[in-house]
Amino acid sequence: MSDHPQGTERQTDQRVGRRAHRKALAAIVLFVGFIACVTVFEPSDLYLWMKAFHIVAVISWMAGLLYLPRLFIYHTDAAPGSAQSETFKVMEQRLLTVIMAPAMMITWVLGLYLAWTVYGFQGGWLHAKLALVAILTGVHMHYSAAARRFRDDGPRRTARYWRMVNEVPALLMIAIVILVVVKPF
Template sequence: MADTERQVSTTAGRRAGLRAYMALGVFIAIIIGLYLGQPDSFSRWMTALHVVAVISWMAGLLYMPRLFIYHSDAAPGSEQSETFKVMEQRLLKVIMNPAMMITWGLGLYLAWDVFRFQGGWLHAKIALVVLLTVVHVLFSRAVRGFAADGPRRSPRYWRMMNEAPTLLMIAIVILVIVKPF
């Protein structure tokens, strides 16, 4: 089997999905272990893991539109288009979706445990994370659209959409660090 065929096979996709679920299980086991073994510093550990999840999620949100730009230029059904479909599916399912879920889970835990849902900056941050999640959903729909060889948006559109996660990230970081209100 050629390398390209191996990368786009259904079996390879299932293995990647299985590895993602296994990684999520290991992550949950780590959280339980930290809760039991490090109760005094548990919130600091959760903050660190939250930041790691955010970085992973943002990496996917920043990379996905770049894939869409190149995929928009590939002829539907071409080998290049099929390769982009696999890349987009795996990025979404193996990195972005788990990272988003972990980000939300740990973020809500921290908002409750550390901040008691107090502070205007926290409410504004959560609102911006909701918008970031909307961008994630739009990217997920685009992945499905590309997978079905449906209508495509222009590379210019995806270049502009590439800015949305960046602008939201900048605003969120400022809210978290500066806490202006």
């Protein structure tokens, strides 16, 4: 017997989680398949297609990088093992595995493709951008490790820490966008 009204499911239920993972996987396969089709058929504007897909992946990745520390801020207030803490664990893991990790991988693959085919890995601005994206990847890894600690009810950082860390991806994003648009060196 369920504690919630008939016909509704808790979003933290495993069945709902499996369905969400299947839908996300289908979306990722469709996205990658679309990229593959565009690559195989090599339209004259292939660069623009790859650039568009790269931007979509970057936006998805950045959304997760900006949202996940907000979840951590609220999670620090939840008692380990509480229903609220368990809900945050589900939210954090789904965000990481369903959105952030695939978006990061697609961002890197398409970004490297563009860096090679368009710029031949030349340009100081490009090297600086790649370095900042590598740092952003390190931030992603730091968040992944923190999510594992939360999942295991391990030691937690303070909400204040997560508020400060929450600014890092935004600052990196600003610098990256300036490098890409302005190409200052």
